[in-house]
Amino acid sequence: xxxxxxxxxxxxxxxxxxxxxxxxxxxxxxxxxxxxxxxxxxxxxxxxxxxxxxxxxxxxxxxxxxxxxxxxxxxxxxxxxxxxxxxxxxxxxxxxxxxxxxxxxxxxxxxxxxxxxxxxxxxxxxxxxxxxxxxxxxxxxxxxxxxxx
Amino acid sequence: xxxxxxxxxxxxxxxxxxxxxxxxxxxxxxxxxxxxxxxxxxxxxxxxxxxxxxxxxxxxxxxxxxxxxxxxxxxxxxxxxxxxxxxxxxxxxxxxxxxxxxxxxxxxxxxxxxxxxxxxxxxxxxxxxxxxxxxxxxxxxxxxxxxxxxxxxxxxxxxxxxxxxxxxxxxxxxxxxxxxxxxxxxxxxxxxxxxxxxxxxxxxxxxxxxxxxxxxxxxxxxxxxxxxxxxxxxxxxxxxxxxxxxxxxxxxxxxxxxxxxxxxxxxxxxxxxxxxxxxxxxxxxxxxxxxxxxxxxxxxxxxxxxxxxxxxxxxxxxxxxxxxxxxxxxxxxxxx
Amino acid sequence: xxxxxxxxxxxxxxxxxxxxxxxxxxxxxxxxxxxxxxxxxxxxxxxxxxxxxxxxxxxxxxxxxxxxxxxxxxxxxxxxxxxxxxxxxxxxxxxxxxxxxxxxxxxxxxxxxxxxxxxxxxxxxxxxxxxxxxxxxxxxxxxxxxxxxxxxxxxxxxxxxxxxxxxxxxxxxxxxxxxxxxxxxxxxxxxxxxxxxxxxxxxxxxxxxxxxxxxxxxxxxxxxxxxxxxxxxxxxxxxxxxxxxxxxxxxxxxxxxxxxxxxxxxxxxxxxxxxxxxxxxxxxxxxxxxxxxxxxxxxxxxxxxxxxxxxxxxxxxxxxxxxxxxxxxxxxxxxxxxxxxxxxxxxxxxxxxxxxxxxxxxxxxxxxxx
Numbered sequence: 085x086x087x088x089x090x091x092x093x094x095x096x097x098x099x100x101x102x103x104x105x106x107x108x109x110x111x112x113x114x115x116x117x118x119x120x121x122x123x124x125x126x127x128x129x130x131x132x133x134x135x136x137x138x139x140x141x142x143x144x145x146x147x148x149x150x151x152x153x154x155x156x157x158x159x160x161x162x163x164x165x166x167x168x169x170x171x172x173x174x175x176x177x178x179x180x181x182x183x184x185x186x187x188x189x190x191x192x193x194x195x196x197x198x199x200x201x202x203x204x205x206x207x208x209x210x211x212x213x214x215x216x217x218x219x220x221x222x223x224x225x226x227x228x229x230x231x232x233x
Numbered sequence: 234x235x236x237x238x239x240x241x242x243x244x245x246x247x248x249x250x251x252x253x254x255x256x257x258x259x260x261x262x263x264x265x266x267x268x269x270x271x272x273x274x275x276x277x278x279x280x281x282x283x284x285x286x287x288x289x290x291x292x293x294x295x296x297x298x299x300x301x302x303x304x305x306x307x308x309x310x311x312x313x314x315x316x317x318x319x320x321x322x323x324x325x326x327x328x329x330x331x332x333x334x335x336x337x338x339x340x341x342x343x344x345x346x347x348x349x350x351x352x353x354x355x356x357x358x359x360x361x362x363x364x365x366x367x368x369x370x371x372x373x374x375x376x377x378x379x380x381x382x383x384x385x386x387x388x389x390x391x392x393x394x395x396x397x398x399x400x401x402x403x404x405x406x407x408x409x410x411x412x413x414x415x416x417x418x419x420x421x422x423x424x425x426x427x428x429x430x431x432x433x434x435x436x437x438x439x440x441x442x443x444x445x446x447x448x449x450x451x452x453x454x455x456x457x458x459x460x461x462x463x464x465x466x467x468x469x470x471x472x473x474x475x476x477x478x479x480x481x482x483x484x485x486x487x488x489x490x491x492x493x494x495x496x497x498x499x500x501x502x503x504x505x506x507x508x509x510x511x512x513x514x515x516x517x518x519x520x521x522x523x524x525x526x527x528x529x530x531x532x533x534x535x536x537x538x539x540x541x542x543x544x545x546x547x548x549x550x551x552x553x554x555x556x557x558x559x560x561x562x563x564x565x566x567x568x569x
Numbered sequence: 570x571x572x573x574x575x576x577x578x579x580x581x582x583x584x585x586x587x588x589x590x591x592x593x594x595x596x597x598x599x600x601x602x603x604x605x606x607x608x609x610x611x612x613x614x615x616x617x618x619x620x621x622x623x624x625x626x627x628x629x630x631x632x633x634x635x636x637x638x639x640x641x642x643x644x645x646x647x648x649x650x651x652x653x654x655x656x657x658x659x660x661x662x663x664x665x666x667x668x669x670x671x672x673x674x675x676x677x678x679x680x681x682x683x684x685x686x687x688x689x690x691x692x693x694x695x696x697x698x699x700x701x702x703x704x705x706x707x708x709x710x711x712x713x714x715x716x717x718x719x720x721x722x723x724x725x726x727x728x729x730x731x732x733x734x735x736x737x738x739x740x741x742x743x744x745x746x747x748x749x750x751x752x753x754x755x756x757x758x759x760x761x762x763x764x765x766x767x768x769x770x771x772x773x774x775x776x777x778x779x780x781x782x783x784x785x786x787x788x789x790x791x792x793x794x795x796x797x798x799x800x801x802x803x804x805x806x807x808x809x810x811x812x813x814x815x816x817x818x819x820x821x822x823x824x825x826x827x828x829x830x831x832x833x834x835x836x837x838x839x840x841x842x843x844x845x846x847x848x849x850x851x852x853x854x855x856x857x858x859x860x861x862x863x864x865x866x867x868x869x870x871x872x873x874x875x876x877x878x879x880x881x882x883x884x885x886x887x888x889x890x891x892x893x894x895x896x897x898x899x900x901x902x903x904x905x906x907x908x909x910x911x912x913x914x915x916x917x918x919x920x921x922x923x924x925x926x927x928x929x930x931x932x933x934x935x936x937x938x939x
Contacts, residue, residue: 101577102582103577103584104582104583104584104605104606105584106584106605106606106607106608107606107631107920108628108629108630108631108634108713108920109583109630109631109632109918109919109920110628110631110632110634110712110713111631112582112583112631113582113631113632113675113712114711114712116582116675116678116679116694117694117697117698117701119691119694120691120694120695120697120698121691121694121695122262122694122695122698123258123262124258127256128256129256133579134577134578134579134580134581134582135577135578135579136577146606147608149605149606149607149608150607151604151605151607152605155576159577174292174317174318174319174320174321177318177319178292178294178316178318178319180292180319180321180628181291181292181293181321181613181624181625181628182608182609182610182613182628183293184293184613185613186609186612186613186615187608187609187610187612187613188607188608188609188612189608189609202318204272204317204318204320205272205322206320206321206322206713207631207711207712207713209265209269209711211258211262211263211264211265214258214263215263266702266705266706268705268706268707268709268724268730269705269709269710270709270710270715289620289621291620291621291624291625321624321713321715322710322715323624323713323715324709324715324723325620325624325715328723340709341709341724392848415876415877
């Protein structure tokens, strides 16, 4: 009874922290576009706060640059449980065009912190982000919340 | 109080509660427009396995050419596979795809016409007209008809060429179809320098063995190719290119070796004035000195020296399997 | 006391660290730390064919990605001694102005978010979405468009697309007046932005402020006036103000939107027919090109050997504007919350700015910013 109540609450109130680990900014503004009245992320109970200390979902955009190697782990440890990590765009998965000779990136993100879901595209459309976050985030958070006990 | 009642009345509507529990964006918002450039679609059957898409892709490894080894299909297919997690959806691969109809399609794109040279090249194919025997085997095998005949000469139209390399495989004359790597010219120069320097030093080390060589006899020796190749691979890490360079360089290399027997020198200083690059100098303490770095190996000193101090040899090289065969022959030049 | 803000902070959308030195509630001086998004993009471009370089230049910055590809293409066209066909030039103008409108709306929306005026934030984003639709309709993608190429543009626009864009613009024009009024005459927003974060004209010249930020302080410079397409075919005026505060900067961006709409209308009306792309034999040598990005001037300096990029240097506007913000605007004795609003009013684009070489004049050592 308590578990199912917790599940409902966890599913309907998700706080997102957006971390730009060195991307080109394209994915970030698509997330800002998601906040707009047209897509209206908040009607699903998802709030983008940019505060890792109260986040349930870490949304990571960008290949990992020199400065983020340590900081990303620190942010991850400071996020309370249960938490899931979703990567946005192709940079965090593969490094994209930056992962070539001469580039100064340390992709993928999964080398540093565990990743639960990926949204491909450079950058993904807001509707694609919305679809994949909705299909992954609520369920994953609920199951993770049960596991921790 | 009235406001509380108003709120309750407003939010207690059934439609509102329904929307609250099952929020959903409208379908037309979620739909992609017609002109949207989505991930590329691959039609496996059309592929001519030229590799133009992999060469053109701006990302390092989004497109890979893979071979279908499925036993149920009789024909073995080669086709590009696109990794969605790296693809940036630029649609460039579909633009450069030369097959008709296109193997890769990606949204609505500019229809590419012949006059656009689009594939970013690292390799260029050039026909050496001097060696070409005009058998026209390459024109038949070329998938995009890039090899044209003009004034009874075959030449490759660089604007059409997709760098598939099929022409080199059928060409019966070695060296007639040349591959030029345009990307790392500086490194190639270094490799060529390294090859000549090492071979020269090897010959100079073994100088004592052929010091008293007759005019008519030849001296043979051999060295393994492996250490030289490893050194080259440190500079350019491309197996094909290094092998290609080694073969071309060593087959053509014709070294001239000049030896000096200082015991016989009488300090006549005839050679000092003759040397075109002023590599030979004289001062009182050291006598006649030759600067190896400046020396052009022109053999003028050999021809002028009256005391047989200077000796001159021709050295030729040949690659056979894993060894380099070295042949030393005394010079046939006449002496004044 | 020093108040650190960022790199992950509710008020910032990109990673940068603000160090505000405060006395009581007032900010005395500030320092902005960059370097979180350095990817070495110029170094990656070196030795690559231009066809790949154009897709890399697009990813210098996500918000003004279009103008980077245009400048890249025009630099190569200058080196090769050709000009794109007139229809392609017109299509470039249309996309550039659409991009400018969406960038200005986004910049103002972040300012309203930072002064906690959620309503206008939402209105701005609501206005922005149809513009993004228009861009997607024309180029095939919302952000990184992949639409320019040396010698023209990749896809031709059909008449129905241009008609649709015209409708979207007319609708925007109607909507725009209401929201413009809300900001220009709203008393509370004026209180938060008027006479906050001032920068005089002298300071702006000293700090090399460009774009709407420089024009907000009285520098009447717009590189569109010297661009060949704009100069010959379009009639528009340069917006500038002399106050140099947050209000002036935001109003500048607002006022540029009707000018962009004016240009768009002219472009859609007079667009010629013909080719959209010509084959280009890439020349050898060195070339330079300046364009007016939404945030100011963007300059490309390219050296090529016919096919490959030998050397490239990109100068983006954000680095000068961020420097001006740290040096002059944040010293204007404001509260901490105003400091964040001032920082947002500069429209900082960190992804643009991160290709910097810091030189130390004293001991003549060059340190490459990582």
